[in-house]
Amino acid sequence: NAGVTQTPKFQVLKTGQSMTLQCAQDMNHEYMSWYRQDPGMGLRLIHYSVGAGITDQGEVPNGYNVSRSTTEDFPLRLLSAAPSQTSVYFCASSYSSQGWDTEAFFGQGTRLTVV
């Protein structure tokens, strides 16, 4: 099993550009989520999904879109990148559709810089 795979690992964008961060898991997990990590602010929940076809907003959803067409994939789209979106992004998955009552597995992260 590969676990949770994120691509790319690094990305530099210009302000206003759009891009998609990819996340895939091969553990047949129902719950998937996206976090951003900024210095001193821990991990903040952007969007999450409790199963294919279902998504919901987290703490900081503005400027991001998600979709969940399959159990395996949960891409995060930045519609018009802003410097405030410079951050490290982590995707996580867990077995339970309730989310945080079973162990969560994190991807390796995507380091995004918006100039």
Next chain:
Amino acid sequence: GQQVMQIPQYQHVQEGEDFTTYCNSSTTLSNIQWYKQRPGGHPVFLIQLVKSGEVKKQKRLTFQFGEAKKNSPLHITATQTTDVGTYFCAGQSGRFGAGTRLTVKP
């Protein structure tokens, strides 16, 4: 909504000293999870606590869940350089604390 707070934000210890980080929630939690993130790495699950007053141990790490299920201390006995990293707690809504960054001087 649920808020999870951690203190301290940073802790620097001499190798062999003990270390404690505290996780506090504004609301009663159904469970709490702890994760460790090494520098440059990703968060890795350590443990989950569910029951009021629960205590779990992993070698030199002791995890507790308060009686009111609103707080959870993590205690490390006799720290080693391998303990370096940031320790996060998370409540059942997937909300994380800001983390406690531990550095250890050999």
